[in-house]
Amino acid sequence: MIYIGVTGWGDHYSLYPAHIKPKDKLPEYSSHFPVVEVDASFYAVQPVRNALKWVSETPADFRFVVKAYQGMTGHQRGEENPFETKKEMFQAFKESLRPYQEADKLAMVLFQFPPWFDCRKKNVQYLRFCKQMMGDIPLALEFRNQTWFGEKYYSDTLTFAKQEGWIHVIADEPQAGEKSIPIVPEITNGNITLIRMHGRNVHGWNKPKDANWREVRYLYRYNKEELTEWKNRILALRERTEDVIILFNNNSGGDAAGNAKELQKMLGIEYEGLSPRQLDLF
Template identity: 30%
Template sequence: MDIRCGTAGWTDKTLIACKRFYPRGSSSAEARLRFYASQFPLVEVDSAYYAMPSASNAQLWFERTPEGFTFNFKAFRLFTGHQTSPDALPRDIAMALPDGIISARKKNVYYRDMPGDIRDELWQRYREALEPLRASRRLGAVLFQFAPWITRAPDGLALVEECRARMAGYMMAAEFRNQSWFDDEHAAWSLEFLRERGIVHVIVDAPPDVSNRVHTVWEVTNPALAMVRLHGRNTQTWGATGAASAADRFDYDYSEAELTDLAVPIRAIARRAGRTHVIFNNCFEDQGQRNARTLMSVLEGIKDAP
């Protein structure tokens, strides 16, 4: 079984500030990525959610990582239905937005607001940014984490369909946040919807006692890849509107017992896919990195057990 573990990002401010993961002297972007890639075979580029990625950075990341290392990309927030500040757009595109899209009362833009030509340009630039990693076989999946208000209604399905069409030729993964996708009545339909389109279903671990999360469904929808993303189980911070950062929201340290329990379904799902990616999104300080190492050790121990 090909199970690869990694974390959502490698440059979180709290990770660097805690000084527990990176060795002394790893003060440059290049040194940090090289060290990270010596410890894990996989990383998720979460910064691509907050701003459009660039081909120049992707080329540097290729040069700084060994053969066999994999980058998953988190899709730009505008594409997944999230509210987006014009400041997150490339400057020339923000300047080209038609009058009326932004106003004193409406400071964010949404994908539905974008004129067709601007949509086309954004998608083109996004694919161009991925090209150095795709061409070098460093690119894994592009993760679309759809906004909590994206449901199975026609407009939600249309957005998923458009993303799939725009990403033709790439491995696309979908993480839904609205419960309508995988409640008891609709889970089978949603899984088949993903299978028919070759979209990877993202299995999530999150606080079990909150309502604004999708159900955890251990299923494979693309035989080439299974994906598990572990968000931690911090109920208090999960929906906190005042959280200063993603690190604060996903502040959770999995115990070895919890990771041992999770290793069982992870191994079961890995038997049904060519590769399995496990991403720790509990990005406060070095929690994700420590937990990923522990899970790798647990999985290795299970493999070697008689």
């Protein structure tokens, strides 16, 4: 099956009736799409009560891609970490996943590593450590450093992911040098594959981090030609993996949901079992 959705559910204003309350957004979101990325888990390990609420608000076939906590992926450099040890941190994160697992709604956990996480021995060892700590939970692996897919390590990176049980993340992002990766349309898991659509804003991708760097980075709308390119690529990938999840992350200008709907239409997909949709009467 092909699942199409977006990252997060709070900011996609084009989906929601006017004056909708934040607490009602996820149920309404799940009337449009069958999958979502939980990005709140990147900034803090979420309390179990949050996952229990989100699981209860979505249909039986709904799926969550939960983003790994930033302390687990090395994004925290010199910042305060609330955990005394890495093992404690991983254990707390795994506990936060329990409601998704019990409801059979956890598609995978996404480990997105930072641009400075390059292809070297100590980082390969750390990937093995992450896999060991997470046990049999499905894990997706996304890089932001080009060395993993340079000529020297391209094949080795994919072989490693397959042998170690990682789901390779196929990313569409600006081709902006060392801090970006190319589109690598390869499968490392025959059950499921993840595609993340970040847009192609080359200027914004390497913009120095200031107050609005995130808004600039993901400011992009895919055009019909670009989505057609992805339609053909997705159909080819679907021949080699049972499920494909596509998540649009290009939402600085509110474009993610619209692009997700466009791709869904181009692929001729009509989802069943979604939540009932609210009526915007006023």
